[in-house]
Amino acid sequence: MIVRLDHVGFASPSADEGTALMKRLGLVLAASGAADDYGVSCDFWQAGDDPQGTTVEVVAPTRPDAAITRRVAMSGSSLYHLAFEVDSLAEELSRLRRAGFLPIDRTPRCGAKDDMRVAFVLDPTTDLLIELVHYGG
Template sequence: MILGIDHVGLATGDAEGVGVLLAALGLSKVEAGVAEPYGVSCDFWQFGPDPRLPAVEVVAPVAEGSSIDGRLARNGPGLYHIAFEVDDLEAELTRLRGNGFTPVDAEPCQGARPGMTVAFLYLRKPAGVLVELVHYRTRRRAPAP
C-alpha cells in the first residue's frame, strides 16, 4: 500500500546552488547521503525535522556514468521524480507493473537514507513521470485512514 509522498526529486549538477535556493524558501537540509548503486548524492530538504514530512531531494551525480547523467544532458536540471513510501515494496512493484508502469530497476536497491530501499518505475503516458517507491526498514508514516 502507498502510505504517502516521501519526497520530490530535483536533478542538478549544482547541489550547492539548489541548496541556496531551498534555504531561501525556508527549507533546511535534514539528511544527506549517497545512493551508490545510482552514483548520485542525495540531499533531503524539509520545512521541519519530522521524518514524516515530505522532502525535496536534491540529486546530483558523484560518479562517472551516474543514473542522472543522461537526463541532465537531455533536459538539464529540474524536476526528476516523485517518491512514495510503501509498506510492501514487492507488492507495489507488482501492482503498478500491472497498471502499465515500466520498471527501471531490475531489482530494488539501497537508497541514500539509512534503512531505505528503493525501486524506480516509469509511466510514459499520460504524464511521462518517473516514480520512486521507497520502503524503510522502520516505517516513517502510518497508512491513510
C-alpha cells in the first residue's frame, strides 16, 4: 500500500545546477547519496526541519550511461518522477502492474540512502514515472 509521498524527483544535467536552484528556493540539504545501479547522485532537499517531510531529490548523472543521461540531454533540468513510500515493494509492484503500469524495474534495487530500496514503474497513459520507495528491512 502507498503510505505517503516521499519525494519529488528533479533531473538535472549536473548536481551543481540542481543545487543552485534548490538554494535559490531556500531549501536545505537533508541527505545525499548515490544510486549506483542507476549511475546517479541524489541530493534530498527539504523545506523546514521535519525529517519525515517530503523532499525534492536532485538527480544528476555520474557516468555517461546513467539512467537519466538521455532525458537530461533532451530536456535539460526538469521534473522527473513522483516517489511514494510503500509498505511492501513486491506487493505494490504487482498491484501496479495489474493496474496497467509498465515495470521499469522488475525487482527492487538499492536506493540513494543506506536503508532505501526502490523500484520504478511508468504510467503509459500519462508518461509519468513513479518511484516506489521502501525503508528498512
